Amino acid sequence: MSGHEIGCCGAFCGRCGMLTGTCPGCTTGYETGDRDIAKARCKIKICCISKLGSTCTCADCPDYQRCNILQGFYGKTGYKYKKYQESLEFIRGNGCAAFLKIAKRWNGPYGSLMD
Ligand code: SF4
Numbered sequence: 592m593s594g595h596e597i598g599c600c601g602a603f604c605g606r607c608g609m610l611t612g613t614c615p616g617c618t619t620g621y622e623t624g625d626r627d628i629a630k631a632r633c634k635i636k637i638c639c640i641s642k643l644g645s646t647c648t649c650a651d652c653p654d655y656q657r658c659n660i661l662q663g664f665y666g667k668t669g670y671k672y673k674k675y676q677e678s679l680e681f682i683r684g685n686g687c688a689a690f691l692k693i694a695k696r697w698n699g700p701y702g703s704l705m706d
């Protein structure tokens with residue numbers, strides 16, 4: 592369960608646009624019908640919400656290890672992709688509650704996972 596503060600890919604929404612009102616977060620509004628997953632552009636989100644529901648992340652997916660969509664995303668050039676992967680690995684090992692406890696100290700969508 593992400594509590595809507597964690598993006599499907601491991602990005603932490605709670606200190607990003609959700610805070611400033613510039614972005615509703617990756618997974619909010621789909622279960623209420625306020626947002627339509629058919630209009631989403633992110634392949635990860637489309638897959639994750641369609642398959643697992645809007646309160647989950649890819650950390651909950653049984654196909655995580657062999658998912659080409661996700662591994663392709665994490666393989667992109669850019670520091671943030673590795674950090675999102677690190678976050679999702681942390682969630683897989685420790686759960687969302689432990690992740691959120693740490694992530695709430697960040698100023699953006701990723702940060703140090705050292706407690
Ligand atoms: S990249 Fe996709 S899965 Fe990750 S937070 Fe953005 S919309 Fe969600």
Ligand code: SF4
Nearest residue numbers: 638639649652655658
């Ligand atoms: S198949 Fe890939 S993108 Fe879809 S929910 Fe599973 S890990 Fe996420």
